[in-house]
Amino acid sequence: MSRSVHAFTQQDDLTEALSQSIIAQLQEAIATKGKASLLVSGGSTPKPLFAKLKKATLQWDKVTIGLCDERWVPSSHADSNEQFVKDFLMQDKAGKASFVGMYKEGRNAHEAEAVCSQEMQQFLPFDVVILGMGADAHTASLFPGNEKLEEAFDLKNQDLCISIEPKSAPHMRMSLTLSAILSAEHLYLHFEGKEKLSVYEEAISGDDRHTMPIRSVLNQDIKDIEVYYA
Numbered sequence: 723m724s725r726s727v728h729a730f731t732q733q734d735d736l737t738e739a740l741s742q743s744i745i746a747q748l749q750e751a752i753a754t755k756g757k758a759s760l761l762v763s764g765g766s767t768p769k770p771l772f773a774k775l776k777k778a779t780l781q782w783d784k785v786t787i788g789l790c791d792e793r794w795v796p797s798s799h800a801d802s803n804e805q806f807v808k809d810f811l812m813q814d815k816a817g818k819a820s821f822v823g824m825y826k827e828g829r830n831a832h833e834a835e836a837v838c839s840q841e842m843q844q845f846l847p848f849d850v851v852i853l854g855m856g857a858d859a860h861t862a863s864l865f866p867g868n869e870k871l872e873e874a875f876d877l878k879n880q881d882l883c884i885s886i887e888p889k890s891a892p893h894m895r896m897s898l899t900l901s902a903i904l905s906a907e908h909l910y911l912h913f914e915g916k917e918k919l920s921v922y923e924e925a926i927s928g929d930d931r932h933t934m935p936i937r938s939v940l941n942q943d944i945k946d947i948e949v950y951y952a
Contacts, residue, residue, distance in 0.1 A: 727951075730950075733914060736914070747907070760786070761852065763912075787812065822842075824896040831896050839882040851898075854912060854913060863886045873899075874897065906945065926940055
């Protein structure tokens, strides 16, 4: 495994470079197998990236977009990652893409794990996965100190999705497991700001995954990861 680090001083330069890389990977997947999958994260960080991607020339009708994690709320809720992606990414040219969400109406997150994992199987292997990172070093919805982290980190666990109840954030969650994340053909970590750079530097200098779950992705020997930050 290697970490390819792309550091920028300006957000616009990061957004341009990262979007070009993602589009190239999606185009390669479409050319090779006639379709592509793109799994994205929520939060405010991806907004400029989504604004760039949605205008890109691509056979978006052959792209399926999914999520790295979801808050267990209806898509009409202000905190829904599904609605966030549909509002900020699946517009303009990218409006032709398909979408597969995680939230299942009428089921709690635990009950929906199997259905979510089964639906995600259609993506495998994921072509592009774009992770974010919180100031607490969580990624997807793998939060520090959570009682289900051992299950989520277990590479023998072939489930793609796991329900998580964060102690430090609102709402139940559905998250990709580590094995699901590492199945990606192309794996990215995208973050911005001095605070998160400090988190990243601490993460790569240690190995306790439970206190800093992002280490489960950064410090492993299975999958290359490209790190983009400004």
